[in-house]
Amino acid sequence: MISAINSEIIPENWYNVIPDLPEPLPPPKDSKAEFSSINLLNKILPKEVLRQEFTFKRYEKIPDEVIEQYEQIGRPTPLIRAKNLEKYLDYGGKIFYKFEGATATGSHKINTAIAQAYYAKNEGVNGVTTETGAGQWGSATALAASLYKLPAQIFMVKVSFIQKPLRKIVMNLYNGNVVPSPSNLTEYGRKILSENPDHPGTLGIGISEAVEYALDHDYRYMVASVMNSALTHQSVIGLETKKQLELIGEHADVLIGCVGGGSNFGGFTFPFIPDHPDTEIIATTADEVPKFSKGDYKYDLMDSAGVLPEVRMYSLGADFVPPTIYAGGLRYHGASPSLSLLINKGRIKSDEVNQEEVKNAIRTFANTQGIIAAPESGHAIATMLNYVKAHKNEKKTIVVNVSGHGLLDLSIFQ
Template identity: 60%
Template sequence: MVNTDLIPKYWYNIVPDLPKPLPPPRDPPDAEFSRIELLKKILPKEVLRQQFTIERFIKIPEEVRDRYAAIGRPTPLIRAKRLEEYLGTPAKIYFKYEGATPTGSHKINTAIPQAYFAYKEGVEHVVTETGAGQWGTAVALAASMYNMESTIFMVKVSYEQKPMRKTIMELYGGNVYPSPTDLTEFGRKVLKENPNHPGSLGIAMSEAIEYALTYGYRYLVGSVLDVVLLHQSVIGMEAIAQLEELGEEPDVLIGCVGGGSNFGGFVYPFIGAKKGKKYIAVGAAEVPKFSTGKYEYDFPDSAGLLPLVKMITLGKDYVPPSIYAGGLRYHGVAPSLSLLVREKIIEWREYGEEDIFEAAQLVMKTQGIVPAPETSHALRAVIDEALEAKKKNEKKVIVVNFSGHGLLDLGNYESIRKRIGSKK
């Protein structure tokens, strides 16, 4: 029997505990309209309030906690003993398994409250974008829970690579379109310049926002903004309680980073509780935000409809390569995470597809779980940390946010396997 008492009663907000004040969102100096005022038109009111709050803890509505329980929270904390044995490491490895949710990833943790707040306002239709498809899947399910319609703009290259994600979203009742589309002015502009544009998360985001504004719908945001990392803190809060039940003190905490929601949701509560000695954020080497991105004000979306935020960024016009870890293609990093990286409180690493494929295979063979390509980046860092502990004979406790399963990514893994095989 799952202990639902472990589902947190409060979300944790790291903003008041940051080492420096978080630079506020702002409008561009030559703005023809206020992007900050625009947020009031597209976000549910309570979502907007939580985005700008400085409260450390925010009570989770009981209706949302009930939905969390219904989708399988608390998610399991799994000891990866066979992986430890294979590596011959004295370290203990734990997976916080977010793949156990019906949508197969952590994304449902913020989709439910955002959909709930929209529903409470009488909203009948919500809109969003999605990269790899996990977020779109979560929004489609959350909207259906509250009898709302949903429209999802999916990055074209992922739409083509992951047709089963589209199928699931549609089965949940979502309307799914490959972005860029001809449904929006911005999409038509992109297609005019490049009819074969592979799409990007920034473009899909811009289309979703324009679509919501055009029809008076509400926009649900999947990553980057503080409110999303706030909702995702259920992961870290649960993990802290689960580790305490086991009598374990974590040394190393690891997560992959697209925009930063699963990493922040997992790691931030540990930072706030002063637990852990090392925090490692892992990105894709093909989208080198940490190594080459600049820390500056930039737009979260490609059209520049949202307010400028200060973050590590490759630039809003960056076109990412068509790597299979679609959730890691985003051009920027959440402002709070960017600040913590700059202050060297959080370390970073970047891995390429061949490295992460090797890690994914090892986890599959030892633990039997198929990780999402995004998650496999974090698992590569776990393996490296475990091998370092072996080299130094250190008994570390390594905990990773296993952000999603890869059962819908098998075609992508097969393509990577064939490509790697052809090089040998």
């Protein structure tokens, strides 16, 4: 039973940005001649997730069971005015943050994990599998699978597997099985290891392993980001934010979020696209992974092995091996097609900040608001701080998405 307060804020429908894009989204295309990677999606994604991936419907009904689980894991998440930070910055405007770290797994990832696990369970499959970078998505997948009594096999990028041991414990507590990627569980992983036993891993490799594992074990692949269905499920963030702002009589002049593949950012900002044309929207990422400034807007592979279809996106190339920065969720070589199109058309601006700026931003936010943000979210906070400094005399209302807490990422400060 959903409480009266939550029912005012948790939406009944997810929002799909596709009908409101400035031009039609370029469709995916097969990546290899010897088989159809598009048809392969029928074998690895839950059928309902695949339908939602290609729909032109503006809204999708959220199943009642999913809404009930949203409430159980902490939705709606709080929208908080950062008055201490405003005072510290001597800012004449207003700063709000949407705190997705308040969910059970500590990040936004659980929003789509619950939906996908629910649909997979309804199909009666053997289990679910996915990749994870920093571990937030792996944690969300493990919990969502556990809620629906499904086994979960998770391939964690090796460098993060080493850097973030506590994330492995969380996934294990949620009954998930996690291995470093590249691994010996798949043919593709064994191939990579034979060429370089010390390969640090990439999200592209992890995706390839998870897809192969899904095909071999009648599992379903859980989509962390990039694909539009995941961004649609994440729209619960932005829809809640709009309602919360409306209830207190506020209007967002600026929206800022971080981008790995695009799920938290798209979920947070896309619901504002159709009816907030004057709201400035800024996507920020790591300058160590400069997909927007140095990547190409082109058709490229989503995974290293080329099992999944090619999509048109900003990309540094599927074979890009990023530096071992602590923001593991921002190491992905590309960005979602819908976000890429909106950046290409100028509706969304982009920014890139380095790890030192991020550490300083996390420290500032912690010492004013008390929240220790995830390294990924620290990029959004850093961009917000830079924006305030550049617009000190403008009384704008800025809303930033703090997409997760960093309590399991404190090694960044060692």
